[in-house]
Amino acid sequence: MGADKMKNRKAVTLIELILVLAIIGLVVPTATSMLLLGQKAESMTLEEFDIQSDIRVAATVLNNTIRDAGGVFILHRDNANKLTEEWNYIMLNDTKDKLVEWRWDSSTNTHKQVELLSVDDGSTLDIVYNKNSKPNEDNVLEFTLTVKNPEKGDRSINSGLESMNSLQVVDRAYGKVANTLAYRNDKKLTEVSNSQAVVSMVLDTSGSMAYTLSGSWTNDYNSKRISIMKTKAIELVNEFSSNPNIYLSLVPFNTTANEAGEMLNVKANLDANKDEVTYNFIDTINGLTAEGGTNTGDGIRRGYYRITEFNERKENRNKTNKNFMIILVDGVTTFASATEYYWHTIYFNSYQGQTTIYEGRIYDYIGWDYQDRKYFYYYNRTGTSYFTGDGNVNSNVKEYRDIDIISYPNGIIIGNGSYLDTYGTEYVKKIGELVKSYKYGTNEAINVFVIGFSNVRSDYGSLKDIAIATGAKSNLPNQPYYIADSSDALEEIFASIKRQISDSLWHIGGPN
Numbered sequence: 001m002g003a004d005k006m007k008n009r010k011a012v013t014l015i016e017l018i019l020v021l022a023i024i025g026l027v028v029p030t031a032t033s034m035l036l037l038g039q040k041a042e043s044m045t046l047e048e049f050d051i052q053s054d055i056r057v058a059a060t061v062l063n064n065t066i067r068d069a070g071g072v073f074i075l076h077r078d079n080a081n082k083l084t085e086e087w088n089y090i091m092l093n094d095t096k097d098k099l100v101e102w103r104w105d106s107s108t109n110t111h112k113q114v115e116l117l118s119v120d121d122g123s124t125l126d127i128v129y130n131k132n133s134k135p136n137e138d139n140v141l142e143f144t145l146t147v148k149n150p151e152k153g154d155r156s157i158n159s160g161l162e163s164m165n166s167l168q169v170v171d172r173a174y175g176k177v178a179n180t181l182a183y184r185n186d187k188k189l190t191e192v193s194n195s196q197a198v199v200s201m202v203l204d205t206s207g208s209m210a211y212t213l214s215g216s217w218t219n220d221y222n223s224k225r226i227s228i229m230k231t232k233a234i235e236l237v238n239e240f241s242s243n244p245n246i247y248l249s250l251v252p253f254n255t256t257a258n259e260a261g262e263m264l265n266v267k268a269n270l271d272a273n274k275d276e277v278t279y280n281f282i283d284t285i286n287g288l289t290a291e292g293g294t295n296t297g298d299g300i301r302r303g304y305y306r307i308t309e310f311n312e313r314k315e316n317r318n319k320t321n322k323n324f325m326i327i328l329v330d331g332v333t334t335f336a337s338a339t340e341y342y343w344h345t346i347y348f349n350s351y352q353g354q355t356t357i358y359e360g361r362i363y364d365y366i367g368w369d370y371q372d373r374k375y376f377y378y379y380n381r382t383g384t385s386y387f388t389g390d391g392n393v394n395s396n397v398k399e400y401r402d403i404d405i406i407s408y409p410n411g412i413i414i415g416n417g418s419y420l421d422t423y424g425t426e427y428v429k430k431i432g433e434l435v436k437s438y439k440y441g442t443n444e445a446i447n448v449f450v451i452g453f454s455n456v457r458s459d460y461g462s463l464k465d466i467a468i469a470t471g472a473k474s475n476l477p478n479q480p481y482y483i484a485d486s487s488d489a490l491e492e493i494f495a496s497i498k499r500q501i502s503d504s505l506w507h508i509g510g511p512n
Contacts, residue, residue, distance in 0.1 A: 058099055058117035059145060059159045062090065062181075065101070066141070066161045069183035072169045073511050074129040074141065076176035083111050084182075087511040090116070091180040096124045099145070104184075123149040129178040131171045138168040138502065143181075168243075170503045172511075182511040195320040195505045197246045198263065198310050200303030203229065204329045204453070206254040209290035213455040213485060225330050225453060226290045228487045236494040237281050240266040245505055249306035250284055253299030254292030255335055255413055258392040260302035263310040293417035295335035296466060297386075297427035298393065300327060304435050305390040307446060322504040323446040325435065325470070326497060328484075330453045332461040335415035336427030337393045340385040340407045384423065386430045387411030420461050428462070432469025447504075448472035449497050450481040453490060 065088075066072060080102055083089055089102040089111070099117040104110075119125060126146040131138075139162060146156040163169060163183075171178065209226040212218050221227050240246045249263040261284060269281055303325050311321050387393055393411030415421040439445045448470040452463045460483070466472070467480035474482050475496065484490035 056157060059143075059157055061116050062143065063159065063161055065090070066163050066181070066183055069163050069185055071184045072139070072141065072163045073172050073182040074131060074169065074178040075180040075182055075511065076173040076178055077180040080111075082512055084511040085109065087182050087184050089180055089182050089511070092125055092127060096126070099125055099127065117145075119147055121149070122151070123147050127179055129181055131169055131178075138499065139163045141169045141181075168499075168502045171499075172503075194318075195245065195322055196316075197243075197322045197324060197501050197505055198307050199240070199246065199324045199326065199501060200249045200251055200263075200306050201233065202251045202253060202257075202299040202303040202325060202327045203233065203288070204254070204294060204296075204299070204331075205252045205288050205290055205292075206294040206331065206334075207291050208294075208331050208459075213453075213487075215454070215456040215459070224290070226288060228490065229328065229453060230285050230288060232487065232490045232494055233285050234282055235491070236498060237266060237285070238270070239495075239498050240501075241270045243267070243502055243505070246501065247310060248281065249303065249310075250281060251299055251303045251306065252288055253295060253302070254290075255295055255397065255417070256292075256337070256393055256395050257295065257298040257302040258395060260306060263306050293334040293397075293415070294329065294331055295337060295413065295415070295424065295427075296327070296329055296333045296462065297424065297431045298335070298337045300325070300428065300435060300466075300470065301337070301388065301431045302390070303327075304431065304438070304446070308438060309390070311444070321444050322501070323439070323444055324497075324501055324504075325446055325448045326451070327448065327466060327470070327472070328451045328453050329462065329466065331459045332420040333424035333428055333466075334417050334419060334421045335397070335413050336421070336423040337387040337411045338384055338414050338423070338427075339387045339409055339411055384414075384426070386427050388430060388434065425462065425465055428466055429469045432466070432471070436469075436471040446470075447500075449474065449493075451484050451490070451493055452481060453484045455485040 077089075077091060079094060080089065080091065083102055086104055086106075088104050091100065091102070092098065093100055097119050098115055101114040101116055102111040103114050105112050117125065124147075126144075126148060128144050130142045130144070132142055141161040141163070142158065143161065144156055144158050146154050148154050161169075205226065208215075209229070210217075210224055212223050213225055213228070218224060237248065240248060244265070244267045246266050247263050248266045248269075250261040251257055252259050261279060264279070264281075266281065269277065269279075272280075274280055274283070307323050307325065310316060311323070387408075387410075389411075391410065393413065394408055395413065397413045397415075397417060415423045435446050435448060448467075450463060450467045450470070450472040452460050454460070463481045463483075472480045474480055476482065482493045484493050
């Protein structure tokens, strides 16, 4: 029996051995695969960590580099050709596998290339700068740095930059993708710039400014056009005060623009003790009221002379004066300022339409004369001589009566005062010629922004005429003026104009 037991035990051991080998054949490949997968995952994790670490290091370098920069621009560039002297550039190389800094070396007067980040294994880099900050945070910049790989996917990091010493980060990408950052580490703009912005704010305060943006009467003061305009204008002036190189004149207008203010430094005016100055921008805006007609040409005239008078001061003749005019109107032009004109009036007992022919002459319909109880018309604008000099005009409005040539050397108001007036339109054209021709062709020409402040389409009737007359421009396609049909829209337009004015101070000497 002992021999039989030994035979059985050997047989069982052989079966067990076969089973063990079979199990090993199943387990080992699986374990090996798991081990290799773990090693691959660890390798990928380490690779991903290295990439993310490299991106973060590059982002840190960007932050540290820009923090103390005195001037910062974002640009669109396709290559590193023709870099501007004394400016440093951070951009991708031609093959887009390296983020490099072209650092200006004053000892050799050349740009030297410094590598900030590189990738391989078929990867490429992409960087996009975005100036998406609030108007009072114009020195803040965002950027997205991305590593792209067709097999491994994209890895990105988003970050923000703040230039502590720069008054503003200037967007010079002109609508293209901003893929290049240019900076310099010298003094602040206030210490190195010979440029100063000279701004006339020509603001409509006519009677219709007492209505809502939709054109209805309201007892809620905060809903009135003039209240909204005052709030946003004060915000704009406060933002101007962050730059000590901006000068401003407030030119409110209605029937006349006789309350035009002097051109003053914004920062100095707001920083001054109110007890020590006779004129304060904020107090002046708060004191505006809505009354009278709309003599837009008179507002433009006074704004024009505030700019030219400032430019011609002895202390400003050797400086670069960047000139701007902001014209805000809430309705059509209804008045003009004239020194001499011929006016012949005829009367009819019944309404004859918008025009009538009398003795071979075409007369334009005026309205109903309550005094004579007749409809009346007038003829002959050709004898009109408009007031184009500086100074206040006689605020009396000449009534429609039988008169020939009237002379007022210092100007008097003509026009209907209630609806679109041909005298008013022609006067805007006349004054607009002065604005457009001033230093024409130089970078000191007057840049004009025209804003229609209403949500009523019929109020836009003069905007195109004003914009064409003054050579105004906007950033809107095929439209030389802006429409502010809400409080938010006016804020956005003012913010855009503020940026353009601030940008202009770096225009001379800025980077390519």
